[in-house]
Amino acid sequence: MDHVIAVRELRVRDRDKALVGPVSFGLVQGSTTGLCGPSGAGKSTVLRALVDLLPAGLVRDGHVEVLGRAIAHRKGDADLRTKVVLVPQTPVVFGGSILDNALFGIRHVLRASRGQLRDRAEEALNEAGLWKEVCDRLDSPAQNLSAGQRQRLCLARALALEPAALLLDEPTSALDERSRDTVEESVAALRGRRTVLLVSHDPAQVARLCDRTVQLDPPVAVPRPAPVG
Numbered sequence: 001m002d003h004v005i006a007v008r009e010l011r012v013r014d015r016d017k018a019l020v021g022p023v024s025f026g027l028v029q030g031s032t033t034g035l036c037g038p039s040g041a042g043k044s045t046v047l048r049a050l051v052d053l054l055p056a057g058l059v060r061d062g063h064v065e066v067l068g069r070a071i072a073h074r075k076g077d078a079d080l081r082t083k084v085v086l087v088p089q090t091p092v093v094f095g096g097s098i099l100d101n102a103l104f105g106i107r108h109v110l111r112a113s114r115g116q117l118r119d120r121a122e123e124a125l126n127e128a129g130l131w132k133e134v135c136d137r138l139d140s141p142a143q144n145l146s147a148g149q150r151q152r153l154c155l156a157r158a159l160a161l162e163p164a165a166l167l168l169d170e171p172t173s174a175l176d177e178r179s180r181d182t183v184e185e186s187v188a189a190l191r192g193r194r195t196v197l198l199v200s201h202d203p204a205q206v207a208r209l210c211d212r213t214v215q216l217d218p219p220v221a222v223p224r225p226a227p228v229g
């Protein structure tokens with residue numbers, strides 16, 4: 001089966017200290033996959049490895065393929081940044097308007113008129129379930145949005161790039177129940193249309209939103225051999 005992302009024996013290490021993996025999985029087109037595991041198992045690090053944005057000093061081993069193409073480690077692949085988009089746990093909202101924020105990213109990769117960009121922003125805000133709440137104030141500061149709206153704005157910004165896969169890192173962990181529900185509704189609406197890898201520590205959320213689960217366990221420490229003599 002063709003996978004949007006295929007991961008084989010992915011490991012992340014800090015010099016010779018194993019931090020994450022090995023983990024293997026494939027993301028089928030249109031599927032929503034939950035990436036689960038205990039705190040510290042490496043869920044966020046796996047997402048960062050998939051977009052080749054590991055913190056300095058950490059090394060990725062194993063094989064990652066996006067749309068059938070192997071992704072080399074630390075190659076600064078700009079193309080990858082638009083194909084696989086990571087939405088971080090804490091929404092990053094810039095100082096400009098809601099429209100500026102939705103277009104941040106896409107305006108650097110799409111040569112288009114202001115009108116075309118605005119149409120793309122409208123589609124993305126709609127897909128993220130935010131359009132009705134913001135359509136009459138697109139030029140207002142994005143900083144005024146609520147926490148749940150900010151998370152959906154970041155989702156819209158990612159969707160505007162029309163990525164092959166979306167990586168969502170605990171998108172509701174900082175939200176109250178009501179905002180969580182609005183973000184969950186937006187993620188649920190992507191099911192079948194977008195390819196999503198969702199990190200969540202909440203099994204009930206994974207059951208609500210995901211077609212399948214990838215379990216990530218902390219790496220087993222291999223004991224060093226005792227010194228001879």
Ligand SMILES: Nc1ncnc2c1ncn2[C@@H]1O[C@H](COP(=O)(O)OP(=O)(O)OP(=O)(O)O)[C@@H](O)[C@H]1O
Nearest residue numbers: 014019020038039040041042043044045046055058
């Ligand atoms: N820059 C870094 N340098 C060294 N170790 C790191 C670095 N970043 C993460 N780690 C280690 O990598 C491991 C995985 O961390 P990560 O944050 O990916 O786990 P997680 O499963 O997402 O945890 P949580 O559910 O608590 O968010 C941890 O042992 C962490 O201490």
